[in-house]
Amino acid sequence: MAFTNILITGATGGIGAETARQLIAANPDTKVFLTGRDAQRLETLADELGDHVAGQHACDLTTPNAAAKVVEQAVDAFDGALDAVIHCAGVGLIKSAADTTDGEFSRIINTNTRTTFLIAQASLEAMAANKKGRFFTLPGTLGKYAMRNASAYVASKWAVTGMLKCMALEYQRKNVNIGLFFFGGVATPFWDDLDMKIAPDKVISAETAAQVLVQSMNAPDHLVPSELVLQPESHQLGL
Numbered sequence: 469m470a471f472t473n474i475l476i477t478g479a480t481g482g483i484g485a486e487t488a489r490q491l492i493a494a495n496p497d498t499k500v501f502l503t504g505r506d507a508q509r510l511e512t513l514a515d516e517l518g519d520h521v522a523g524q525h526a527c528d529l530t531t532p533n534a535a536a537k538v539v540e541q542a543v544d545a546f547d548g549a550l551d552a553v554i555h556c557a558g559v560g561l562i563k564s565a566a567d568t569t570d571g572e573f574s575r576i577i578n579t580n581t582r583t584t585f586l587i588a589q590a591s592l593e594a595m596a597a598n599k600k601g602r603f604f605t606l607p608g609t610l611g612k613y614a615m616r617n618a619s620a621y622v623a624s625k626w627a628v629t630g631m632l633k634c635m636a637l638e639y640q641r642k643n644v645n646i647g648l649f650f651f652g653g654v655a656t657p658f659w660d661d662l663d664m665k666i667a668p669d670k671v672i673s674a675e676t677a678a679q680v681l682v683q684s685m686n687a688p689d690h691l692v693p694s695e696l697v698l699q700p701e702s703h704q705l706g707l
């Protein structure tokens with residue numbers, strides 16, 4: 469079964485954009501619906517991907533009704549046949565618990581947890597109606613392990629893990645697979661504004677992260693990973 473009508477959130481980001489490129493390279497029938505906040509970067513990516521773009525919508529997914537609207541637009545763009553979602557939208561925060569403000573905590577939970585719930589809620593129903601679907605997202609290793617100076621981010625991502633495991637049980641008989649990808653550090657703009665630097669050559673490249681997502685998207689039903697941990701040697705947590 470081919471999964472060729474794919475909604476990508478966070479498409480303007482390092483992992484989202486590269487995954488869109490590789491999905492199309494792996495299967496030329498692929499059509500993508502792209503969303504991200506930065507309208508200019510979204511336009512540039514859409515120009516690059518050309519006819520493979522079924523639609524695009526620049527928005528902040530935390531605003532009221534934005535997540536449901538994006539899913540609705542993607543379903544319409546695919547004439548009702550949304551096959552898969554790769555939900556990459558997310559933000560980081562590296563700060564001690566003592567220094568994390570109430571506003572920062574709320575922003576991280578709102579962006580990483582609440583929007584994941586809303587995108588999953590709308591898209592899982594749409595895919596279940598067709599009895600075909602894959603929903604992949606990236607809690608990262610901090611959706612499973614702890615790290616100092618990451619309590620707000622870890623809270624947002626452990627919540628994603630728990631929430632989607634519950635949803636996986638609710639949708640397991642509807643032929644919709646949920647895949648949780650626990651990558652360690654990936655070299656993307658994610659790190660640009662964070663108070664922690666990575667050595668790009670010692671972490672996972674965006675190309676490798678995208679390869680794993682694309683292979684999983686194209687895997688037969690019985691081999692779709694429900695959970696996959698990939699940690700570079702330099703970023704090992706929880707061992």
Ligand SMILES: NC(=O)c1ccc[n+]([C@@H]2O[C@H](COP(=O)([O-])OP(=O)(O)OC[C@H]3O[C@@H](n4cnc5c(N)ncnc54)[C@H](OP(=O)(O)O)[C@@H]3O)[C@@H](O)[C@H]2O)c1
Nearest residue numbers: 478480481482483505506528529557558608653654656658
């Ligand atoms: N990089 C890593 O080391 C790593 C490791 C494990 C897991 N992850 C997770 O993987 C996902 C993708 O990360 P990345 O490395 O590709 O990061 P990135 O390059 O910073 O991209 C993040 C994407 O999320 C979008 N976004 C952020 N806030 C949003 C909002 N409120 N509404 C809509 N879109 C929003 C950004 O849009 P704009 O840029 O247009 O604002 C961008 O497209 C994130 O969930 C991240 O937590 C990353």
